[in-house]
Amino acid sequence: MQELINRAKELLESGEVARVLGWKAGDLPYNPEPAYFEKAEDLKDFVYNGFCGANLSKYMIEASKLEGKTMVCLKPCDTYSFNQLIKEHRVDREKAYIVGVGCKGKLDIEKAKKLGIKGIESVSGAEMTDDCDTLTFQTIYGEKSVAYADVMLERCHVCKGKEHQVYDEIIGESKDTKDAERFAEVEKIEAMSPEEKFAYFQSELSKCIRCNACRNVCPACSCRKCVFDSTKFDSAQKANVDSFEEKMFHVIRAFHVAGRCTDCGECSRVCPQGIPLHLFNRKFIKDINEFYGEYQAGEDTDSRAPLTNYTFEDVEPSIVTERG
């Protein structure tokens, strides 16, 4: 982390960048939050550890409009999102100084809580320089250690790899934390009967409080104005009895990001209700891979997205019925 702060200081002081986009410590030891640092002395609050799950690429949309360059810290998986935003002309590559930060898997505090860890005072073992094998919590009930992998975010178990897709320099080491099949959960649902599928999604989606956290955090959901907030589709009628938005929000949101979603997993990470929203996006990714060939959004900045492309021989929609 110190290396990162030193470099940030250097860049700020030399005037090469006008600000630094990173994380600062939150009010709890496990909730750092995204922050801009405009002066070298502010960097004392800078943190980067296993709890810095937030994908900062979306902040670059606004940062691109600001005067001067912004140093942004991107983890390997965040760089896919950044690439996708370049492709969609939403961020300006010239306005970004990308420091590819090392990542050894990010943590899900909810998982720790589920393991019975409460009253956390401090955490160790989640720093950049740590091995990230074991995580130790100092709690008011004493010290508790757990395997790092047991409290890792779902997305890190299906890590896309430790390589940064776009960067100006790299600081820190990364680790490929993949230990699960990316589409295993999707396949489990696919194998269910229609009744089971419906029951599953109905119970999950019934938890939704329409807080829009998923939409706000999603780097692909970067529309200036969401269709659900505009009058273009008669879909934003919050005062009316019309409930189209309420009912179809997640399916439509997933469709809108299909072929553009990099599977960064932020939607599921931020959902206060714990809805596994990534299962929608990942279903589209799986289908796209199967129907139109392997495609990873954000791997490059110039290929045609699956939904803006076609071949004469594409499968017919009836394949959905035919495969049973």
Next chain:
Amino acid sequence: MSIETNEEFRPKIVAFCCNWCSYAGADLAGSSRLAYPADVKIIRVPCSCRVNPMFILRAFEKGADGVILCGCHPGDCHYSTGNFYARRRMTLLFSMLDYIGVENGRTRVEWVSAAEGVKFSQTMNEFVEKIHSLGKNVRLGDLRCKN
């Protein structure tokens, strides 16, 4: 479970037809007097690629029991490529609907040329029959709220 009324189930079916092929195919079915059930109501769109998945979800949410999209045969699109995009969009949408447990027979895409009045009529007859076998759409009415 409430007692079923004896009233015959009359499905609501929305058919989106592209102006150049399928709508003309439907016209030909009409001028050839090739009957299909009155449950099918056609909405004219310039091209199958004009059909936004939101329209389809909207129809279901408003009580449609089936939605069918008809366009020119791949390669014959009046706008060259429109139906290719429509094909991908619908394939993914239908797959998603299947994934969340909506009976996949409620959605269909069929390529019907201006010369295929017979095919249009046959397709609609088949589709209505299919919707009859599936019965009323209850799932897509509301994905979120439990009753």
Next chain:
Amino acid sequence: MSHVNKVDQIKEISGVNPLKCMKCGKCSASCPSFNEMDIKPHQFVSYVQNGDIESLVNSKSLWKCLSCFACVERCPRDVKPGKLIDAARQLVVREKGQTYLSPDEVPELLDPETPQQLLVSAFRRYRR
């Protein structure tokens, strides 16, 4: 009434729509048993069209058709007279006791060269 049913039965068994016939005669032109038949293959179609199944089931042709399916293969209209004949034969065979071939007759017809398979298929065709 009954003959109407028989027409429907023949249509159902054969899966053929005799109205598709354009009377080109290619079936009769193709038939190796043409000269043995009293009702010719192309006439078979008209008999079914006209509902005269009685004459068909009593005809010699019914048992002269070799089921070589040359007519089925070559019919340009997918009418397949061979299938109609086969269906008429089924109609007869399905009625109990109407078998064309009884097991007692077989030994004298038998030729040591006759392949077993032919016997089996003959029984299938001529007897219930």
Next chain:
Amino acid sequence: MQRIGVFVCHCGSNIAATVDVKKVVEMAAKEPGVVHAEDYQYMCSEAGQAKIAAAIKEKNLTGIVVCSCSPRMHENTFRGAAERAGLNPYMVEIANIREHCSWIHKDVEEATKKAVILARAAIAKVNLNTPLKPGESRVTKRALVIGGGIAGIQTALDIADAGYEVDIVEKTPSIGGRMSQLDKTFPTLDCSACILTPKMVEAAAHEKITIYTYSEVEKVSGFVGDFTVDIKKKARYVDANKCTGCGVCQEKCPSKKSLSEFNRGLNTRSAIYTPFAQAIPNVPVIDTEACIKMKTGKCGICSKVCQAGAVDYEQKDEIITEKYGAIVVATGFDTIKLDNYDEYAYNQSKDVITSLELERVMNAAGPTKGHLERLSDGKHPKEMVFIQCVGSRCADNRGKSYCSKICCMYTAKHAMLIRDKYPDVNVTVFYIDVRTPGKNFDEFYRRAVEDYGVNYIKGQVGKVIPQPDGKLLVQGVDLLDNKQILKEADMVVLATAIEPNPDVRKIATMLTASIDTNNFLTESHAKLRPVESPTAGVFLSGVCQGPKDIPETVAQAGAAAVKAIGLLAKDKLLTNPCTAKADELLCNGCSTCANVCPYGAISYEEKEVNDHGIRETRRIAVVNSALCQGCGACTVACPSGAMDLQGFSNRQIIAEVDAICR
């Protein structure tokens, strides 16, 4: 709020017999925005249109819904009526209660219910309509004719004579097409070449006509009045400007084993060749597959003997890009392959030939110099059998479902010519029906029977069996006699079905012209617009639209020319105003829409916007309405809903959906 008038048409009894029109009026009147509703016998009639005009004026209508036949039929009629009464024509919507309702339903109650719903949907849509104004686009005063057969030549001549530039693109090395392969033509027995070659020469000499032979259409973009076409001129390896057409190269060429396409593969030609003596242009091409120089680098004799120095082995394909206002398709036909018809022994015996092959055999420039002889042994035949409907009128998947139309007549012609020239030859024709509608056609056929003694037998042939002695045993049937016939023949001629040139599929795709299941191009209306394709600016000439004989082809070629001339005579065309439009406050500038636009109509601008007080420069999509054709692909690709289609907006379509599902 709109003030909407609803007009329900009886269409005589076409609608009124099945739909209770009074009920539709009553129900429509209750819909929001509707201030006027009435019904009338024939809305499209002058009196009907007058009713609409009167209501627009009296009730100050801002939008109208006509419940009538398909909008494909009378949308323009009613738009015109509205416009004349001072209403923007795009404030008109049609509820199709005829083709989509009264004609397909029998139950009055049911049909009426549906008609009410269709009217409701149209009313819901028109509530959201906005006045639209068409733009203008220019017309390039030049026509392209694809195919240089008699259809293409005639169309080109007619357009050129009207004073417009025409380009003919012909795939083979010479214009002339199928007609150049024919010996004589029915029903007057003119020599085909004698009547065709003057037209070929006229086309070649016409100052307004440019002919690209050995060329193919590569790419078509644009739209009516303004097509841009890439034409690939394949390398001939002979410089057309230098070649004098002396023919020495062909004589001296040592590679002479390639099958002659012109003679249907019945004899051979040299590697450097012109397809036939009267070819236009009279410039040979080198067949690279057969040329020794091309294959091994050795030889080069043609170059050595060419005094004009025209042979150029280094010649490359060339792409010519040209703009056209109208395109006429005249791609013609070929005979079907007979691989599915083993029973006729076409592939087993050289003496079983197609009628088109017989044309070459009978032609003085053909493989037998015009002598009727068996291709297997050169013997003069005594017995000839003609078989009709080979591959035509088939309901199975072996042949074509349609009647090829020309076979009855050309078979009568062949039979007559043979009997006339060789009275010793017996000619038998097996037919299913003899179809001779046409001026002097039946008389022609009867002459074959009555004056020339051609033996017509009603019945088909089941099988042709080649015999060890070289004869052909024909097993057929005489249906009138109820007898099977076994006939020994020396030659068998098959009236082989014709099919559209296989290349037409590719061309149709490039032109986005629709095509039917038999690969015939679809006309815009089977009766009233028989030479226009549904794609504006594309016209159909000859057999590409359906089987035709020469007189019909020439007549249709002229008709297609007239339609093209009618288009070229205009200076400007009104463009469809139902184009896409981006809402600049919603646009993300993400380029997704531009990726799916088939016309390249979307570009991006850095534009200063005022978004509720926030002033900033944004990257925003801009639609060129002259290029946009209004497909709507962009509207769905756009995640924010910024891109919308005028006349078919998101809200309009959703209003229709809601109205139907209500």
